[in-house]
Amino acid sequence: MNKIEVNNLTKIFGSHPQQGLKRLSNGESKDDILEETGMTVGVNQASFTIQPGEMFVIMGLSGSGKSTLIRLINRLIEPTDGEVLIDGHDITKMDKSELIETRRKKLGMVFQHFGLFSHRTILSNIAYGMEIQGMAKDEREEIAMKTLEDVGLKGYEHSYPNQLSGGMQQRVGLGRALANDTDILLMDEAFSALDPLIRKEMQDELIRIQSRLGKTVLFITHDLDEALKLGDRIAIMKDGQIVQIGTPEEILEKPADDYVSNFVRDVDRSKVLEASHVMKTPEVLLSYKDGPRVAIRKMEEAGASSIFVVDQEKQFKGLLTIDDAVKAHNEDIPIQDLLIKDVDKTSPHTFLNDLIGTAVQAKYPIAVIEDGKLLGIVSRVSILSGLVLGKEKGDEQTS
Amino acid sequence: MNYFDFPLEEWTNTFVDDWLLPVWGDFFDVISNVLTVIIDGVTNGLLFIPPEVLTILLIIVAWKYAGKGVALFSLIGCVFLGSVELWPEAMQTLAIVLVATFISVVIGIPVGILSATNAAVDKVVRPILDFMQTLPSFVYLIPAILLFGLGGVPAVIATFVFAAPPAVRMTALGIRQVPNDVIEASKAFGSTSKQLLFKVQLPLAMPTIMAGINQTMMLALSMAVVASMIGAPGLGTTVLTGISRVNVGLGLVGGLGIVVLAIVLDRITQSFGKKA
Numbered sequence: 001m002n003k004i005e006v007n008n009l010t011k012i013f014g015s016h017p018q019q020g021l022k023r024l025s026n027g028e029s030k031d032d033i034l035e036e037t038g039m040t041v042g043v044n045q046a047s048f049t050i051q052p053g054e055m056f057v058i059m060g061l062s063g064s065g066k067s068t069l070i071r072l073i074n075r076l077i078e079p080t081d082g083e084v085l086i087d088g089h090d091i092t093k094m095d096k097s098e099l100i101e102t103r104r105k106k107l108g109m110v111f112q113h114f115g116l117f118s119h120r121t122i123l124s125n126i127a128y129g130m131e132i133q134g135m136a137k138d139e140r141e142e143i144a145m146k147t148l149e150d151v152g153l154k155g156y157e158h159s160y161p162n163q164l165s166g167g168m169q170q171r172v173g174l175g176r177a178l179a180n181d182t183d184i185l186l187m188d189e190a191f192s193a194l195d196p197l198i199r200k201e202m203q204d205e206l207i208r209i210q211s212r213l214g215k216t217v218l219f220i221t222h223d224l225d226e227a228l229k230l231g232d233r234i235a236i237m238k239d240g241q242i243v244q245i246g247t248p249e250e251i252l253e254k255p256a257d258d259y260v261s262n263f264v265r266d267v268d269r270s271k272v273l274e275a276s277h278v279m280k281t282p283e284v285l286l287s288y289k290d291g292p293r294v295a296i297r298k299m300e301e302a303g304a305s306s307i308f309v310v311d312q313e314k315q316f317k318g319l320l321t322i323d324d325a326v327k328a329h330n331e332d333i334p335i336q337d338l339l340i341k342d343v344d345k346t347s348p349h350t351f352l353n354d355l356i357g358t359a360v361q362a363k364y365p366i367a368v369i370e371d372g373k374l375l376g377i378v379s380r381v382s383i384l385s386g387l388v389l390g391k392e393k394g395d396e397q398t399s
Numbered sequence: 400m401n402y403f404d405f406p407l408e409e410w411t412n413t414f415v416d417d418w419l420l421p422v423w424g425d426f427f428d429v430i431s432n433v434l435t436v437i438i439d440g441v442t443n444g445l446l447f448i449p450p451e452v453l454t455i456l457l458i459i460v461a462w463k464y465a466g467k468g469v470a471l472f473s474l475i476g477c478v479f480l481g482s483v484e485l486w487p488e489a490m491q492t493l494a495i496v497l498v499a500t501f502i503s504v505v506i507g508i509p510v511g512i513l514s515a516t517n518a519a520v521d522k523v524v525r526p527i528l529d530f531m532q533t534l535p536s537f538v539y540l541i542p543a544i545l546l547f548g549l550g551g552v553p554a555v556i557a558t559f560v561f562a563a564p565p566a567v568r569m570t571a572l573g574i575r576q577v578p579n580d581v582i583e584a585s586k587a588f589g590s591t592s593k594q595l596l597f598k599v600q601l602p603l604a605m606p607t608i609m610a611g612i613n614q615t616m617m618l619a620l621s622m623a624v625v626a627s628m629i630g631a632p633g634l635g636t637t638v639l640t641g642i643s644r645v646n647v648g649l650g651l652v653g654g655l656g657i658v659v660l661a662i663v664l665d666r667i668t669q670s671f672g673k674k675a
Contacts, residue, residue: 076583104589115584119602129588132598180588 001088003184003216004050004073009082011068011240014039017080030239042068044240045082052183055210055217059227060237066220067112069237070188073218074107075099086184104133108177112189114169116161122172123148123157129180147179151205167198174202178209187219191226203229224263228252228272236260248272269387275355276348278386279368279376282308292328292335295320306364308374309339316374319343319364345369348376352383359383415545427546434498438551442494450477450486457663465670472666476659485634485656492633493660495551495626496619499558503566503615506559508608511570512596521571528564536561536625544629554622554631562618569611573604609672616668620661634660 012020012033020039023032030041043065050056060066071077073084075091083090086106094102108129117125123144124131130140148157151171161169170190177185187206191199203226210217221227227234228248235245236259244256252272255261299307299322307325309317318339328335344358344366355378358366365377445453454477462470480489514521539560543553577600585599601608627635634656641650 071583074587076586100589100591102589103587107587109584109587111580111584113578113580115578115580117581117584117599117603119605128585128598132588132590132594176584176588186587 001052002049002085003052003054003087004056004218005083005085005088006049006073007047007083007085009043009046009069009072009084010080011042011065011072011077012039012080013042021081041065041240042077043072043079046237046240046242047082048235048242048245050216050218052216053210053214055207055219055230055232057219057221057227057231057234058237058242059221059224059231059234061222063239064237065240066222066237067188068240070186070218070220073186074103074109104129104180106182107184107186108180108182109186110170110173110177110188110190112192114161114166114173114193116169116172116176118161121158121160122153122164125161125172126175126179128176144175144179147175150178150209151175165198167194167202170194170202171205174206174209178213183216185215185217187217189220189222192221192223199226206230224267225271228267236263249277270353270356271351273352273386274348275346275350275352275366275368275378276375278352278382279348279378280382282374282377290335292325295325295335296322296329299325308365308367308377309335310374314373316345316367316369316372317341319367321364340364343367346378352386355383415542420545431547431552434547434552434555435550438494438498438555441498442491442551445490445494446487450481453477461663461667465666469663469666469670473663476663479659480656483652483656485637485652488632488634488637488653489656489660491631492620492623492635492657495554495558495623495631495633496616496660496664499555499562499619499622500612500616502555502559503563503619504612507563507566507611507615508570511567511608511611512574512601514567515571515574524567528567531560532564534560536622540625540629549630551631553629554626557629558619558622558626561622562615565614565618566608566611569614570604570608573607573611574600576607577603606672609668613665613668613672616664617661620657620664623657 010021010024012024014020014037016037017039020033020037020041023037024041024044030044033039033041046069048056058066058069068077072079073086073091075084075094079092083092085091086102089102091099091102117128120128123141126147127140127144130143145157148154151174153168153171153175156164156168161172164172170193173190190206191202194202206217206219207230209215217230219227219230221230228251231248233245233247234251235242236251236256237243238259244251244260246254249272251260252264252267252269255264295307299305306319306321309320311317317336318341320335320339324338324340325335327333328338343364344362346355346358346366346368348368348370355366359378359380362380365379367374368376368378448456454474457473457477458470461473480486510520510524514524536557540553540557543556547553547556581599581603582595585595590598623633623635624638625635627633627639634653637653637656638650641647641653
């Protein structure tokens with residue numbers, strides 16, 4: 001079942017939202033409605049679903065309605081129309097006590113400007129969600145203390161928010177949301193107010209936490225790099241509408257319209273593309289049992305000076321250079337004695353960004369290996385063409 | 400210029416004489432009796448404690464919350480009040496101020512909270528507050544005397560009318576100033592409106608509310624002389640006697656007594672606001 005399902009969610013700010021709704025369904029644009037009625041369309045018929053454990057990012061520039069959208073999910077802002085199903089229950093139809101219960105049990109939230117309670121200590125900030133649910137003081141402080149250590153704030157439990165740096169304050173904000181142990185985390189530009197280094201640190205932290213706890217995360221950002229880094233899937237918003245939903249690769253490779261392609265034009269592809277996107281199937285594979293003669297012939301056909309060696313199960317064995325193959329042939333040495341084993345290896349999920357350094361120094365192509373199997377090879381050329389042209393064989397792309 | 404012949408004066412008098420007094424007289428008597436008991440209780444309590452003991456208590460509180468300077472000033476102020484033989488009068492004034500401030504706070508803070516959270520209430524409350532603050536106090540002294548007789552009770556009522564508005568206004572201001580993202584955070588974690596108010600809004604508004612209470616207290620003190628005109632005993636009476644006898648010295652002594660009381664109360668309550 002979908003963790004979150006949003007159908008036709010619409011928010012119109014103004015005096016006669018129902019009238020605005022009618023105009024919207026007649027296909028009038030946001031600008032026309034604003035001009036003729038003075039009403040602002042915050043979110044325009046947004047629909048999407050989020051799977052359990054998914055990191056779903058909504059990306060848009062300021063004014064695109066993304067912050068309104070996330071507040072419609074937990075009804076900090078009342079929707080004008082549409083439904084929001086949390087675990088199958090429509091939050092827009094809940095009465096006050098059901099809404100409070102859902103917020104307490106299912107929805108945690110982290111805010112751009114932290115939203116910490118300045119009159120409370122860090123510990124009591126983190127314990128707030130449990131406190132309002134009536135949990136006993138000892139119990140909630142014990143949980144809060146554990147959470148506090150999880151987010152790296154040990155020793156600060158009795159400090160006050162204004163005594164902490166921005167990055168640490170947001171750790172408190174994250175801890176406050178985690179302590180409640182809700183399945184869903186709503187993060188509204190959670191890292192946008194932090195400086196770049198701290199932001200990266202927090203992104204990595206979030207990825208760690210998410211993979212450990214399996215939270216379903218709805219993350220709002222205006223930063224495409226952040227979206228591409230964090231998102232399992234990304235929704236791009238413009239003028240209150242969702243213009244495209246897809247994985248980071250889909251967004252980069254098949255932008256739905258000019259708006260999106262303008263966005264992704266300047267993206268640093270090295271942080272998005274992984275080794276598996278640019279690797280090539282090794283053109284020549286030498287079965288473990290083949291002799292040096294076969295090896296030399298295959299290298300000659302491929303015009304290569306070295307060749308990767310695998311066994312029948314495709315298990316990586318090593319690399320054989322042309323010199324060694326000739327030596328093996330002339331001196332009748334088994335080739336397994338001449339294999340170079342410590343070639344540069346990488347996992348298929350390594351970002352190109354992290355491979356560039358290795359590639360520059362490597363004498364041979366980098367082996368892409370998973371569970372001991374050789375999946376492909378990455379050469380310096382394929383990294384560069386991947387960065388410039390997009391993923392997979394660069395020569396197939398015309399643009 | 401008399402186009403409409405608006406006999407507001409006669410109407411008001413008819414209203415007071417034929418309806419307010421006969422119908423509501425008993426109700427006002429009850430209020431009057433209750434207030435009398437409270438005022439007398441506080442006054443007698445303050446007068447019962449030996450001045451030396453009260454001075455030491457005051458110095459301890461001042462030292463703890465407001466620091467050495469205020470503690471020293473409190474000592475000098477108390478010695479001054481005793482030396483000019485105005486200690487009992489000062490305590491009588493203090494009692495009226497404390498009771499009026501207490502009533503202002505008890506009524507003012509809830510009204511302030513309501514008007515911060517409810518636009519309709521705010522619309523009604525605002526002009527009433529303007530009225531209370533700007534209407535010359537002598538105007539409501541007349542009905543106060545009619546309804547409550549002479550003495551401490553009408554003085555407390557008149558003082559309340561004049562001094563309560565800052566408590567209401569500053570409470571409302573303090574609550575409105577709580578940052579929106581903090582309120583959103585509280586709601587997002589599932590606070591009820593009551594939890595939002597008591598766990599987030601009120602604590603964060605507390606410094607502003609304390610500043611309001613401080614202002615209320617200062618305004619209450621400034622009413623001391625007016626209060627004495629309708630029979631409330633205290634430092635105001637001393638000043639009035641000074642005026643009626645053209646005794647400059649007596650007037651100055653009484654006036655300085657009020658100033659000393661004001662400064663001590665102001666510094667100490669201000670420090671409460673900073674602590675909160």
